[in-house]
Amino acid sequence: xTPVQILxxxxxxxxxxxxxxxxxxxxxxxxxxxxxxxxxxxxxxxxMLNAGFLAVAQVVIYIGAIAxxxxxxxxxxxxxxxxxxxxxxSSQIIGLVLALALFAGLVWMTLSWSGATTTPMPLxxxxxxxxxxxxxxxxxxxxxLAFELAxxxxxxxxxxxxxxxxxxx
Amino acid sequence: MQTEQWLYIGVFLVLAPLLPAAAILxxxxxxxxxxxxxxxxxxxxxxxxxxxxxxQFRVQYYIFALVFLIxxxxxxxxxxxxxxxxxxxMFAVLEGVLFVAILIAGLVxxxxxxxxxxR
Amino acid sequence: MSDxxxxxANWLEGLLLGWGLSPLLxxxxxxxxxxxxxAALLLVLDIFLVWVERKVVARFQDRLGPxxxxxxxxxxxxxxxxxxxxxxxxxxxxxxxxxxxxxxxxTLATVLLxxxxxxxxxxxVGTDLNVGILYLVxxxxxxxxxxxxxxxxxxxxxxxxxxxxxxxxxxxxxxxxVIALLIPVLLARSMGVSDIVYSQEVWYILVAPAAALIxxxxxxxxxxxxxxxxxxxxxxxxxGFHIEYTGMKFGxxxxxxxxxxxxxxxxxxxxxxxxxxxxxxxxxxxxxxFYLLIKAFFIYWVIMWIKYSLPRIxxxxxxxxxxxxxxxxxxxxxxxxAIADKALEGSTTVVYILVMLGLNxxxxxxxxxxxxxxxxxxxxxxGEPKPVARPPQPTVIEQS
Numbered sequence: 177x178t179p180v181q182i183l184x185x186x187x188x189x190x191x192x193x194x195x196x197x198x199x200x201x202x203x204x205x206x207x208x209x210x211x212x213x214x215x216x217x218x219x220x221x222x223x224m225l226n227a228g229f230l231a232v233a234q235v236v237i238y239i240g241a242i243a244x245x246x247x248x249x250x251x252x253x254x255x256x257x258x259x260x261x262x263x264x265x266s267s268q269i270i271g272l273v274l275a276l277a278l279f280a281g282l283v284w285m286t287l288s289w290s291g292a293t294t295t296p297m298p299l300x301x302x303x304x305x306x307x308x309x310x311x312x313x314x315x316x317x318x319x320x321l322a323f324e325l326a327x328x329x330x331x332x333x334x335x336x337x338x339x340x341x342x343x344x345x
Numbered sequence: 346m347q348t349e350q351w352l353y354i355g356v357f358l359v360l361a362p363l364l365p366a367a368a369i370l371x372x373x374x375x376x377x378x379x380x381x382x383x384x385x386x387x388x389x390x391x392x393x394x395x396x397x398x399x400x401q402f403r404v405q406y407y408i409f410a411l412v413f414l415i416x417x418x419x420x421x422x423x424x425x426x427x428x429x430x431x432x433x434x435m436f437a438v439l440e441g442v443l444f445v446a447i448l449i450a451g452l453v454x455x456x457x458x459x460x461x462x463x464r
Numbered sequence: 465m466s467d468x469x470x471x472x473a474n475w476l477e478g479l480l481l482g483w484g485l486s487p488l489l490x491x492x493x494x495x496x497x498x499x500x501x502x503a504a505l506l507l508v509l510d511i512f513l514v515w516v517e518r519k520v521v522a523r524f525q526d527r528l529g530p531x532x533x534x535x536x537x538x539x540x541x542x543x544x545x546x547x548x549x550x551x552x553x554x555x556x557x558x559x560x561x562x563x564x565x566x567x568x569x570x571t572l573a574t575v576l577l578x579x580x581x582x583x584x585x586x587x588x589v590g591t592d593l594n595v596g597i598l599y600l601v602x603x604x605x606x607x608x609x610x611x612x613x614x615x616x617x618x619x620x621x622x623x624x625x626x627x628x629x630x631x632x633x634x635x636x637x638x639x640x641x642v643i644a645l646l647i648p649v650l651l652a653r654s655m656g657v658s659d660i661v662y663s664q665e666v667w668y669i670l671v672a673p674a675a676a677l678i679x680x681x682x683x684x685x686x687x688x689x690x691x692x693x694x695x696x697x698x699x700x701x702x703x704g705f706h707i708e709y710t711g712m713k714f715g716x717x718x719x720x721x722x723x724x725x726x727x728x729x730x731x732x733x734x735x736x737x738x739x740x741x742x743x744x745x746x747x748x749x750x751x752x753x754f755y756l757l758i759k760a761f762f763i764y765w766v767i768m769w770i771k772y773s774l775p776r777i778x779x780x781x782x783x784x785x786x787x788x789x790x791x792x793x794x795x796x797x798x799x800x801x802a803i804a805d806k807a808l809e810g811s812t813t814v815v816y817i818l819v820m821l822g823l824n825x826x827x828x829x830x831x832x833x834x835x836x837x838x839x840x841x842x843x844x845x846x847g848e849p850k851p852v853a854r855p856p857q858p859t860v861i862e863q864s
Contacts, residue, residue, distance in 0.1 A: 371549055385556055456788065
């Protein structure tokens with residue numbers, strides 16, 4: 177095994193283990209902290225794929241903003257940290273089957289896609305990938321529509337969230 | 346080239362906590378340890394603590410985190426745009442301006458709605 | 465042209481490869497040595513910063529400061545460190561031990577991590593990441609997390625309140641900070657901090673003074689120094705998120721804050737003051753370190769000057785100032801800079817600088833005029849006589 181493969185297996189184990197702890201932790205804040213470990217593992221994957229921009233964006237957005245938002249949301253609730261109710265209920269078998277079916281479906285879909293088995297063309301190593309990304313985001317034959325729509329979508333998210341959370345009588 | 350850079354960051358990530366951790370471990374060896382009940386009490390300027398630590402926070406904190414999240418996501422998108430500035434025509438620059446203008450509309454909405462007031 | 469760091473690194477690499485190590489292992493060992501040396505130097509500098517801080521605040525307050533231990537009291541910080549090391553370490557009852565111990569470690573570690581992308585002299589930088597600026601923001605996000613961890617795990621109401629105030633302040637001021645950081649990126653067309661330093665033929669403080677100012681203000685808020693120290697207001701929440709920490713664990717928070725302030729200085733120098741550049745730096749690269757440190761310490765001194773001159777602001781003022789003044793100003797500034805930069809393509813450097821400078825000054829003055837109008841209205845509103853509760857008047861019985 178190459179060092180990269182060993183590193184990949186280690187990081188994957190940490191990421192999956194942390195994700196398991198998220199659903200397994202009895203304390204909500206602990207669950208949020210484990211989720212952050214899991215997010216960090218995903219960022220390491222991006223960095224290992226040389227996708228530096230995605231790696232830092234993952235940390236900035238998921239750890240820096242979404243995790244903080246989650247912890248604030250947990251703190252707004254009234255003492256549910258020490259949840260002592262049983263962790264399994266009668267529908268655990270159905271849940272397990274559904275989860276396995278979903279996972280199998282995803283694996284099947286990925287394998288049936290031609291991009292999953294062919295090696296993509298390497299990027300032009302002389303040009304800065306971030307500069308290429310930047311010009312693709314705003315070029316009319318690139319992703320300009322998606323770029324502007326993302327802005328509208330976020331505006332919609334802001335308005336909607338304020339409507340729900342900030343209901344002043 | 347890029348791989349080496351991330352290797353450096355990876356090594357740094359592993360090593361950076363070691364020095365502060367050493368600074369915490371040294372007192373373990375040389376500092377006195379005589380815990381007692383009063384000493385380990387929650388510090389509230391001499392008052393005994395009442396009730397649980399878990400207090401319910403106001404919704405205001407959540408609102409600010411929400412507005413911050415929206416801004417954060419939008420601004421991260423703008424970084425590649427700024428890096429590619431040399432090759433962008435004026436038209437593409439104005440697209441970025443439109444992007445920010447929509448962001449400003451969101452800010453104005455939150456402002457008018459009174460969500461930015463601390464009450 | 466060569467500098468000692470590169471020479472030593474090349475020599476070590478040759479030595480390690482000569483021992484028959486694989487190139488990957490040699491790189492890792494080389495990186496580790498470089499990182500440990502830099503981190504150790506930074507921590508020594510950090511101890512020295514305690515002395516600088518106490519000496520400067522003493523001068524601001526017309527005192528002498530530490531002057532007993534060693535010449536000019538220089539040994540005082542070492543005594544402080546020994547005291548912190550042998551102080552009993554108390555963990556409060558009900559604290560979440562792992563999270564409680566992890567928080568101070570993370571706080572100092574994140575400050576050290578910032579130095580990975582700060583260029584310290586020509587060709588010498590931890591690593592010239594092509595997403596350097598966003599990396600700095602990402603590391604800052606982990607620092608925010610460390611504060612939540614500290615406040616939550618202490619099992620103390622004041623600590624939790626302090627942590628929430630701190631985090632609300634940090635995430636709020638991150639918005640203008642990220643916008644202000646975008647402006648040097650836009651001017652240099654690169655997110656790499658080294659590229660930004662190299663592209664500053666004219667220091668960016670002349671091209672984007674308003675962005676520099678916004679960066680400085682939001683950075684001060686980010687480290688929670690006065691006037692933004694409501695997060696540790698003694699009269700309200702005693703000490704904020706680190707209330708339960710004693711001994712070296714408290715010391716780490718304190719050291720982290722001091723080193724963070726100096727790091728802000730170094731970042732400000734790299735982004736707006738030309739980093740290591742200065743006269744003669746091409747011939748003698750080592751001079752770059754001194755130039756960078758001089759600039760960083762100047763900004764550090766400015767931060768202290770602000771800290772010891774201004775009173776603490778209230779939480780609603782803190783949030784209003786950010787969301788209703790700094791953020792809109794920064795956004796408009798970004799738009800104006802982007803359009804002007806594109807429109808001025810091909811013009812001479814002098815015209816470019818003058819137009820940019822003028823634009824910045826006009827925008828800041830305009831924003832200040834708007835704020836002044838708002839402030840006078842607000843003063844009138846606050847100054848109006850308030851309805852006062854009076855005891856019910858006894859009814860006077862009319863006499864005929």
